Amino acid sequence: MKDILGVIVDTADFSMESYVEGIYRAYVEGRITYTDHYVPESGQMQFSNHISWEINGIHYEGGLSFTNTRPLFDGIRLALNHFKGDHLRFLELGPGAGNACYELHCLAKTMGIDTDIHTVSYTPVNPYMPLLRSGNDLLASLSSNPNLKIIERGPHGCSWYILDEDVFRMPYEEIGQIYGKLDEPFIHHQYIGYFPRNMDLPSGGFDIIYDMFGPLHRKDVGAVVDAYSRLSEKGMLFFVFHEGYEPGQIMLEGIKERLTPIFSKRDTVVIDTQNHSAIVAKEKNALALRFRKKFKSRFQTVAANDMINFLKWLQSDP
Numbered sequence: 604m605k606d607i608l609g610v611i612v613d614t615a616d617f618s619m620e621s622y623v624e625g626i627y628r629a630y631v632e633g634r635i636t637y638t639d640h641y642v643p644e645s646g647q648m649q650f651s652n653h654i655s656w657e658i659n660g661i662h663y664e665g666g667l668s669f670t671n672t673r674p675l676f677d678g679i680r681l682a683l684n685h686f687k688g689d690h691l692r693f694l695e696l697g698p699g700a701g702n703a704c705y706e707l708h709c710l711a712k713t714m715g716i717d718t719d720i721h722t723v724s725y726t727p728v729n730p731y732m733p734l735l736r737s738g739n740d741l742l743a744s745l746s747s748n749p750n751l752k753i754i755e756r757g758p759h760g761c762s763w764y765i766l767d768e769d770v771f772r773m774p775y776e777e778i779g780q781i782y783g784k785l786d787e788p789f790i791h792h793q794y795i796g797y798f799p800r801n802m803d804l805p806s807g808g809f810d811i812i813y814d815m816f817g818p819l820h821r822k823d824v825g826a827v828v829d830a831y832s833r834l835s836e837k838g839m840l841f842f843v844f845h846e847g848y849e850p851g852q853i854m855l856e857g858i859k860e861r862l863t864p865i866f867s868k869r870d871t872v873v874i875d876t877q878n879h880s881a882i883v884a885k886e887k888n889a890l891a892l893r894f895r896k897k898f899k900s901r902f903q904t905v906a907a908n909d910m911i912n913f914l915k916w917l918q919s920d921p
């Protein structure tokens with residue numbers, strides 16, 4: 604079987620053990636940094652516990668779900684156009700099971716963008732064994748598994764959960780549709796611990812920092828400010844915020860004031876009022892340059908009803 608990059612995938616060894624072995628190999632190669640004294644919320648550190656869940660009073664540890672396998676946000680594809688022929692340093696805060704990073708890795712390869720991908724998370728992923736599908740596609744591949752738990756079906760999709768061990772009990776051909784195998788890691792370096800405290804992260808220079816329901820979706824404004832401080836001078840930060848928490852309130856207040864004071868006045872801040880996501884583009888970022896040219900706005904912060912449409916409009920000519 605071939606994955607989306609045409610790499611031959613060996614379906615002979617898809618097991619929980621080989622998943623954990625890949626994490627260990629990455630650790631030995633210096634590709635994973637564990638923060639000292641770090642104890643995850645769920646208790647003792649486990650190598651593959653992407654998430655832990657309480658369902659009907661039962662605690663589940665280690666699995667895939669609709670909350671940790673989301674695809675890469677489409678707006679990042681648009682932003683990547685500006686990095687063609689360049690080097691891109693990408694940091695994902697809260698990668699979950701790693702789907703967005705793998706998508707980015709594949710996209711950057713097809714677009715000829717030399718990229719190194721870094722992550723910050725509570726738990727590591729095997730960078731040699733990517734999930735080939737995300738979100739609804741992954742759910743479709745898992746649908747024959749009797750241990751798949753559908754928690755709720757709603758108008759915008761369904762919430763589901765499956766233990767890692769139940770995925771790895773599937774027939775090899777079926778697992779080969781779900782996981783791939785790589786010779787080169789798709790994540791360059793993983794930092795494991797509680798962001799932003801006690802993290803041995805590189806001080807700066809990230810061109811894109813991406814957070815989809817990760818550490819920036821919490822109460823800690825310091826986490827947003829810390830992430831922002833690590834951008835390169837042409838960098839951009841994308842994150843989904845929570846309207847009930849302080850960072851979210853600061854962003855929504857920023858729309859009214861047309862200024863979000865935690866960021867420099869010279870930056871461009873675009874806030875999606877429907878989906879509660881934000882892009883903070885530094886002064887020299889290509890999107891910010893385009894924005895100022897096209898919009899001729901004197902304001903730092905603007906509202907967009909829909910971020911994707913906004914980015915498409917921004918990139919359209921003239």
Ligand SMILES: C[S@@+](CC[C@H](N)C(=O)[O-])C[C@H]1O[C@@H](n2cnc3c(N)ncnc32)[C@H](O)[C@@H]1O
Pocket residue numbers: 669670671672673674696697698699700723724725726796797798799814815816817818
């Ligand atoms: C709900 S999952 C989202 C995963 C993925 N972005 C997605 O949308 O499918 C939350 C992710 O953020 C990480 N995370 C949340 N808070 C964190 C913190 N304070 N420090 C480090 N990682 C954190 C978790 O380990 C996990 O990878």
